[in-house]
Amino acid sequence: MTSAVMSLLLFSCGSSNRKSGNQSTTESEQEMMKAIDVPSFDADSAFQYTKDQCDFGPRVPNSQAHKACAKFLANKLRSFGAQVTEQAVDLIAYDDKMLHCVNIIGSYKPESKKRIALFSHWDSRPFADHDSDVKNRHTPIDGANDGASGVGVLLELARQIQKKSPEMGVDIVFFDAEDYGAPEYYKGEKKDEYWCLGSQYWARQPHVSDYMARYGILLDMVGGKDASFYYEYYSMQYASKLTKKIWSVAKELGYGRYFISEDGGGVTDDHVFVNQLMHLPTTDIIPYQANNKHSSFGSTWHTLNDNMSAISVETLKAVGQTITTVVYREQ
Ligand code: AHN
Numbered sequence: 063m064t065s066a067v068m069s070l071l072l073f074s075c076g077s078s079n080r081k082s083g084n085q086s087t088t089e090s091e092q093e094m095m096k097a098i099d100v101p102s103f104d105a106d107s108a109f110q111y112t113k114d115q116c117d118f119g120p121r122v123p124n125s126q127a128h129k130a131c132a133k134f135l136a137n138k139l140r141s142f143g144a145q146v147t148e149q150a151v152d153l154i155a156y157d158d159k160m161l162h163c164v165n166i167i168g169s170y171k172p173e174s175k176k177r178i179a180l181f182s183h184w185d186s187r188p189f190a191d192h193d194s195d196v197k198n199r200h201t202p203i204d205g206a207n208d209g210a211s212g213v214g215v216l217l218e219l220a221r222q223i224q225k226k227s228p229e230m231g232v233d234i235v236f237f238d239a240e241d242y243g244a245p246e247y248y249k250g251e252k253k254d255e256y257w258c259l260g261s262q263y264w265a266r267q268p269h270v271s272d273y274m275a276r277y278g279i280l281l282d283m284v285g286g287k288d289a290s291f292y293y294e295y296y297s298m299q300y301a302s303k304l305t306k307k308i309w310s311v312a313k314e315l316g317y318g319r320y321f322i323s324e325d326g327g328g329v330t331d332d333h334v335f336v337n338q339l340m341h342l343p344t345t346d347i348i349p350y351q352a353n354n355k356h357s358s359f360g361s362t363w364h365t366l367n368d369n370m371s372a373i374s375v376e377t378l379k380a381v382g383q384t385i386t387t388v389v390y391r392e393q
């Protein structure tokens with residue numbers, strides 16, 4: 063492997079049977095020391111997968127682009143050796159419109175009880191309701207960051223898993239209809255449950271009955287140019303140990319400028335429903351900019367500027383290498 067990151071895990075044993083004066087490790091100590099070789103995450107590849115999704119056009123439920131991209135994602139996961147489930151379901155939007163949705167799940171080592179779940183939404187928002195230009199506010203967005211970036215990172219991780227399997231079984235879950243929440247200009251009541259329709263369905267009706275994993279990690283908007291990730295409120299309520307672990311791994315790898323170990327805001331995102339409906343402890347890696355006048359999610363959020371020009375290979379690398387390390391270290 064060209065630039066694999068070596069990661070040494072030390073398992074301490076209760077009593078050492080080392081002979082006095084002998085500085086070398088004993089056989090049992092050597093057994094306890096496991097060198098874990100973590101693949102180097104290729105962020106250029108994640109960038110390309112992000113672009114591939116955007117090239118279909120906005121991935122809004124019931125559109126041709128949505129249908130074509132679903133096929134692309136399922137085939138891509140299959141080509142990377144995952145066992146793929148396409149969970150098709152009709153879901154009802156805030157305006158009572160019927161949305162033809164599909165959650166796409168790629169499973170590795172499906173027989174293993176030791177599992178990690180990795181989540182991202184794959185749909186894009188039907189309206190640029192936060193665009194500075196009023197004329198754009200009914201136009202669907204590319205969602206290069208909001209949607210495609212997390213999926214791009216997870217597709218690259220899937221490619222790495224096919225090359226070298228981690229100890230854990232892994233489920234990569236692409237949720238549909240996360241971003242169909244009522245637009246700003248909607249006159250009716252705006253309920254939290256209008257968002258995250260695909261994850262709500264999956265959490266009630268998982269692709270395998272009684273599904274459980276050790277924990278879940280949600281990636282949402284993980285490719286922005288000015289991204290910084292803080293401890294998200296619900297992630298700390300439901301999965302604080304996991305959240306702190308991820309942030310400490312990021313720091314150790316030199317990505318401390320992206321992962322700030324301080325409290326950020328709270329977001330009603332897919333992880334809230336996975337935590338509350340399925341009781342699977344799940345964290346959300348989502349940007350937080352306290353001082354951004356447009357939005358705490360960044361300047362391109364729910365605007366037509368959320369396109370490939372908003373995507374940074376460096377941010378994809380910071381997030382991708384961090385979660386790759388977390389996944390491969392888990393035993
Ligand atoms: C709410 O605005 C309630 N949730 C935002 C979750 C989201 C939208 N993530 C991406 N786009």
Ligand code: ZN
Binds near residue numbers: 208241364
């Ligand atoms: Zn969104």
